Amino acid sequence: MKKLLFLAQYPLDTLNSAPKIRTHYLHESFKELIDTDFITGTRKTRRIPILKYIFSGKIFKVSAIHMEPATSTSNETDILILIIAKILRIPIGIY
Numbered sequence: 001m002k003k004l005l006f007l008a009q010y011p012l013d014t015l016n017s018a019p020k021i022r023t024h025y026l027h028e029s030f031k032e033l034i035d036t037d038f039i040t041g042t043r044k045t046r047r048i049p050i051l052k053y054i055f056s057g058k059i060f061k062v063s064a065i066h067m068e069p070a071t072s073t074s075n076e077t078d079i080l081i082l083i084i085a086k087i088l089r090i091p092i093g094i095y
Helices: 018-033 043-056 076-087
Strands: 003-008 035-040 064-068 092-094
Touching: 003 018, 003 043, 003 076, 018 035, 018 064, 035 043, 043 076, 064 076, 076 092
Parallel strands: 003 035, 003 064, 064 092
Antiparallel strands: none
């Protein structure tokens, strides 16, 4: 079964900016097309969910990754999951 991992570097608790709104609607659209796992939040709040995702083995079931980066620097777990994806030859799309 194909699965998409959607990583977003914005907290979506309020849709008060264009990047957040775009991310929200992209996620909704992806969910209609493919089984999608979604990890989003601030640099601090993404760390644990990304580590849990990696250690649960879910990364091995991913067919592709879509990333919506923020204007700030990615954190170490963002980089880690992208390195793992590269090693596993999982395609990564970055908007």
